Amino acid sequence: MPNETLGSYLTRWAWACGEEPASLSHRLGLGYFVWRQDLDRSLSQTMLCTIAQAVGVEVSVIQDMTYCAWLALAKVPVQRSGFQPWLTPVGLYHRRRLRFGQLFCPLCLKEDTHRHVHLEWRIASSWICTRHKVCLMDCCPNCGACFAPYRNDSLMLGRCERCAFPLYTAHPSSCSTHQVELQEYVNAIWHQAAEGNPLPLAWTYSEIKRVAKSSPEFIYAGEPWSFWRVLQRGQLLEIVLASEVLRKNFAACQSNFQRLYTRESARTRVRPRTCWVPPEDPQERAKKIMQIALRLHPKRSMASRVRKK
Ligand SMILES: [Zn+2]
Numbered sequence: 132m133p134n135e136t137l138g139s140y141l142t143r144w145a146w147a148c149g150e151e152p153a154s155l156s157h158r159l160g161l162g163y164f165v166w167r168q169d170l171d172r173s174l175s176q177t178m179l180c181t182i183a184q185a186v187g188v189e190v191s192v193i194q195d196m197t198y199c200a201w202l203a204l205a206k207v208p209v210q211r212s213g214f215q216p217w218l219t220p221v222g223l224y225h226r227r228r229l230r231f232g233q234l235f236c237p238l239c240l241k242e243d244t245h246r247h248v249h250l251e252w253r254i255a256s257s258w259i260c261t262r263h264k265v266c267l268m269d270c271c272p273n274c275g276a277c278f279a280p281y282r283n284d285s286l287m288l289g290r291c292e293r294c295a296f297p298l299y300t301a302h303p304s305s306c307s308t309h310q311v312e313l314q315e316y317v318n319a320i321w322h323q324a325a326e327g328n329p330l331p332l333a334w335t336y337s338e339i340k341r342v343a344k345s346s347p348e349f350i351y352a353g354e355p356w357s358f359w360r361v362l363q364r365g366q367l368l369e370i371v372l373a374s375e376v377l378r379k380n381f382a383a384c385q386s387n388f389q390r391l392y393t394r395e396s397a398r399t400r401v402r403p404r405t406c407w408v409p410p411e412d413p414q415e416r417a418k419k420i421m422q423i424a425l426r427l428h429p430k431r432s433m434a435s436r437v438r439k440k
């Protein structure tokens with residue numbers, strides 16, 4: 132399918148052969164445990180070649196189904212592990228997923244003739260399905276588990292891997308025309324980057340990063356913005372993309388766009404956020420201290436319980 136991830140393709144292939152994805156990967160020579168890696172993001176060149184040989188296509192076709200190739204096309208600096216600009220994390224632990232980075236559209240799961248994972252469902256700038264004009268979801272509405280499409284036939288059945296709730300019957304929240312326009316706008320920027328003009332995309336990235344760090348609305352957010360859940364990320368993107376500044380300023384930016392993805396130098400860095408803003412009123416201040424103390428839950432060691440003689 133166009134815009135399909137590699138993991139999704141392998142899962143559908145295994146389903147068509149009537150076997151487990153792990154059995155298929157073992158049969159191809161990739162081993163049982165390849166599913167413990169983030170195989171949508173990247174695999175080693177040898178593994179990609181093995182898959183390409185088994186399918187009977189060029190390696191580049193298989194490579195294009197991974198995020199590393201997709202992001203590199205838009206001139207985003209890529210690496211095979213660790214933090215990756217524009218990519219949401221899924222927190223793989225064995226075959227479980229601990230983070231809510233994998234989004235899905237219930238209506239797409241319902242209507243796709245060949246149910247598959249769309250590539251844009253893990254790009255940090257996606258929060259709306261432009262086809263159905265609804266917000267994307269990141270967890271099962273019944274049990275709150277993350278969407279883990281390659282586990283327990285979750286993708287093929289369209290059901291939650293933990294509680295088997297039919298995800299294609301879930302009701303996503305609707306969104307306004309304005310929100311759809313913003314999503315289309317950012318999609319157009321991605322398209323431009325793939326066509327050979329990566330500057331607007333890099334500029335948008337640095338703008339989002341700046342607002343996430345400095346805006347008072349997100350002062351308590353402790354992680355990079357691409358790690359946030361879809362609701363908060365959507366709010367941030369709406370604020371940034373709606374500002375007209377963004378649409379004009381990137382033209383003034385220099386051609387050395389790669390630096391927009393790197394950390395700012397110490398001189399230009401914004402002040403690190405702090406959760407400690409002491410209020411003026413003593414009552415308020417005491418309340419705040421109690422809140423912080425309750426949040427910390429210090430672990431008591433056994434030694435501290437022994438009374439000193
Ligand atoms: Zn959809």
Ligand SMILES: [Zn+2]
Pocket residue numbers: 271272273274275276291292293294295296
């Ligand atoms: Zn569930």
